[in-house]
Amino acid sequence: xxxxxxxxxxxxxxxxxxxxxxxxxxxxxxxxxxxxxxxxxxxxxxxxxxxxxxxxxxxxxxxxxxxxxxxxxxxxxxxxxxxxxxxxxxxxxxxxxxxxxxxxxxxxxxx
Amino acid sequence: xxxxxxxxxxxxxxxxxxxxxxxxxxxxxxxxxxxxxxxxxxxxxxxxxxxxxxxxxxxxxxxxxxxxxxxxxxxxxxxxxxxxxxxxxxxxxxxxxxxxxxxxxxxxxxxxxxxxxxxxxxxxxxxxxxxxxxxxxxxxxxxxxxxxxxxxxxxxxxxxxxxxxxxxxxxxxxxxxxxxxxxxxxxxxxxxxxxxxxxxxxxxxxxxxxxxxxxxxxxxxxxxxxxxxxxxxxxxxxxxxxxxxxxxxxxxxxxxxxxxxxxxxxxxxxxxxxxxxxxxxxxxxxxxxxxxxxxxxxxxxxxxxxxxxxxxxxxxxxxxxxxxxxxxxxxxxxxxxxxxxxxxxxxxxxxxxxxxxxxxxxxxxxxxxxxxxxxxxxxxxxxxxxxxxxxxxxxxxxxxxxxxxxxxxxxxxxxxxxxxxxxxxxxxxxxxxxxxxxxxxxxxxxxxxxxxxxxxxxxxxxxxxxxxxxxxxxxxxxxxxxxxxxxxxxx
Numbered sequence: 001x002x003x004x005x006x007x008x009x010x011x012x013x014x015x016x017x018x019x020x021x022x023x024x025x026x027x028x029x030x031x032x033x034x035x036x037x038x039x040x041x042x043x044x045x046x047x048x049x050x051x052x053x054x055x056x057x058x059x060x061x062x063x064x065x066x067x068x069x070x071x072x073x074x075x076x077x078x079x080x081x082x083x084x085x086x087x088x089x090x091x092x093x094x095x096x097x098x099x100x101x102x103x104x105x106x107x108x109x110x111x
Numbered sequence: 112x113x114x115x116x117x118x119x120x121x122x123x124x125x126x127x128x129x130x131x132x133x134x135x136x137x138x139x140x141x142x143x144x145x146x147x148x149x150x151x152x153x154x155x156x157x158x159x160x161x162x163x164x165x166x167x168x169x170x171x172x173x174x175x176x177x178x179x180x181x182x183x184x185x186x187x188x189x190x191x192x193x194x195x196x197x198x199x200x201x202x203x204x205x206x207x208x209x210x211x212x213x214x215x216x217x218x219x220x221x222x223x224x225x226x227x228x229x230x231x232x233x234x235x236x237x238x239x240x241x242x243x244x245x246x247x248x249x250x251x252x253x254x255x256x257x258x259x260x261x262x263x264x265x266x267x268x269x270x271x272x273x274x275x276x277x278x279x280x281x282x283x284x285x286x287x288x289x290x291x292x293x294x295x296x297x298x299x300x301x302x303x304x305x306x307x308x309x310x311x312x313x314x315x316x317x318x319x320x321x322x323x324x325x326x327x328x329x330x331x332x333x334x335x336x337x338x339x340x341x342x343x344x345x346x347x348x349x350x351x352x353x354x355x356x357x358x359x360x361x362x363x364x365x366x367x368x369x370x371x372x373x374x375x376x377x378x379x380x381x382x383x384x385x386x387x388x389x390x391x392x393x394x395x396x397x398x399x400x401x402x403x404x405x406x407x408x409x410x411x412x413x414x415x416x417x418x419x420x421x422x423x424x425x426x427x428x429x430x431x432x433x434x435x436x437x438x439x440x441x442x443x444x445x446x447x448x449x450x451x452x453x454x455x456x457x458x459x460x461x462x463x464x465x466x467x468x469x470x471x472x473x474x475x476x477x478x479x480x481x482x483x484x485x486x487x488x489x490x491x492x493x494x495x496x497x498x499x500x501x502x503x504x505x506x507x508x509x510x511x512x513x514x515x516x517x518x519x520x521x522x523x524x525x526x527x528x529x530x531x532x533x534x535x536x537x538x539x540x541x542x543x544x545x546x547x548x549x550x551x552x553x554x555x556x557x558x559x560x561x562x563x564x565x566x567x568x569x570x571x572x573x574x575x576x577x578x579x580x581x582x583x584x585x586x587x588x589x590x591x592x593x594x595x596x597x598x599x600x601x602x
Contacts, residue, residue: 009241020287023287028515033280040286043288044287044290047287047290047293048290050298054294054298054301058301065301068297068303069297071245072244072245072248072294074249075249082252082256083256083286086256086259086279089260089262089263090259090276093263093272093275094272094273094276095268096272096439097267097272103280106272107349109351109408110347111346
């Protein structure tokens with residue numbers, strides 16, 4: 001089972017792409033707002049794994065490129081946290097007015 | 112190697128003013144006790160005006176046609192970005208005036224509103240000045256997070272929270288695509304700097320990574336500007352949000368997303384690097400533009416809620432703007448970019464004005480957002496009906512308004528691009544302008560040719576009147592002397 005010993009860049013990229021796909025599926029299929037938010041976090045973290053995998057790949061040949069990726073990843077982490085805070089606050093306002101957070105039952109606004 | 116030259120700070124003017132005043136306003140909310148809240152709005156307007164002056168000052172200090180790279184390329188200062196900063200600050204100031212009256216009337220006096228608005232405007236300025244994927248991302252998120260909160264600002268309103276929830280979930284979903292696209296682009300080119308990305312892509316065969324990255328970025332920006340098929344959040348969020356916030360979303364947020372697209376697609380991935388065929392973001396956007404204009408206009412035809420109708424109309428305008436972006440992308444030496452910027456100006460002014468009338472017309476007993484609520488406005492309040500007519504004509508692109516020249520310049524630049532490759536798109540665009548006349552004139556018909564269903568008791572606010580008069584004058588001025596603005600666009 002050599003894939004457990006020789007991890008290459010592609011392994012991380014495939015992992016990230018899988019996580020991203022799971023995230024998209026979660027957003028599109030799940031109906032609870034909290035779980036949708038968790039899926040979105042999964043998408044952001046998939047992007048972070050991609051950035052860091054590339055950054056590790058650039059390290060050694062092009063350190064400048066590697067540092068840019070690391071800075072990007074840190075900023076994505078910080079912003080994802082801020083986004084989660086705002087999102088949870090919005091879930092709370094929805095829950096306060098309706099006693100549920102099921103996005104399929106948010107039907108006051110429609111054509 | 113990161114080097115920061117003291118000179119770089121000179122170009123931060125508008126961004127710094129908006130950030131500092133925004134933070135001050137959030138602090139000031141703590142001291143806004145009781146009914147003395149007027150100064151919050153006054154401080155917001157003062158901050159916006161200062162930011163406009165800072166942008167004008169910086170604009171004048173930059174040579175025409177040069178791009179000054181500041182903070183090791185993280186920010187780019189050029190005349191275009193300063194024009195956009197002034198546009199964002201201007202719409203922020205005008206919408207703050209609408210917001211104060213709306214808050215008093217509907218009793219949702221949330222002081223953070225003003226601070227968040229200026230911080231959102233700071234994020235927009237950062238997008239306009241962005242020279243790096245990181246700064247574009249920070250700018251977009253600073254703007255979006257603030258606007259999500261503003262959408263939900265009427266906490267007890269069920270519509271408001273529903274609109275905010277939909278807006279937030281779709282916006283965050285789009286951010287996922289944005290970050291993933293940027294990650295792939297970084298992997299494909301080994302840099303987050305837009306200049307470096309451009310030069311790397313120019314010398315190498317575009318890989319499948321680049322194609323995937325551009326696909327993700329198209330989805331992300333499609334959501335942000337509410338292009339079809341990524342528009343489903345827009346009508347709900349526009350209807351649910353308090354009207355001044357809707358104006359902010361339609362005018363400023365959409366313009367900022369277009370500014371981000373100019374930076375990424377037109378300047379970093381455009382021109383000789385990504386023409387039609389190779390990676391071809393422009394061919395995808397051309398198709399999206401055609402669908403967006405058509406579906407947006409047809410959906411707007413059957414709306415009876417004014418805010419919803421304007422939401423679909425802004426979807427259709429996003430399609431027109433995409434036509435300009437495609438033209439600018441495939442023919443960078445043409446006038447595509449200038450026409451997009453002029454369109455943003457004309458569209459923002461008319462949008463702020465139109466939503467200003469929507470704020471003005473209602474009161475806490477009757478908000479008057481349905482078309483039938485506008486019956487007979489011309490007989491009761493002729494001046495208001497006249498400015499609303501002006502804004503509708505500008506949206507529809509009928510002279511003598513700014514919207515006419517905006518559409519004219521934009522379609523002309525699209526026609527000139529690459530041997531009329533975009534001729535079909537221009538034809539679709541012109542046909543769509545004709546469709547759009549139907550629903551814009553529906554508002555005019557309602558105001559002029561129907562009988563009123565009750566006495567009009569509009570908001571009695573000097574600030575709102577000022578906004579309406581100023582936007583009306585600007586719409587007319589742009590329609591009479593459009594060329595006076597072309598020199599300021601900076602491209």
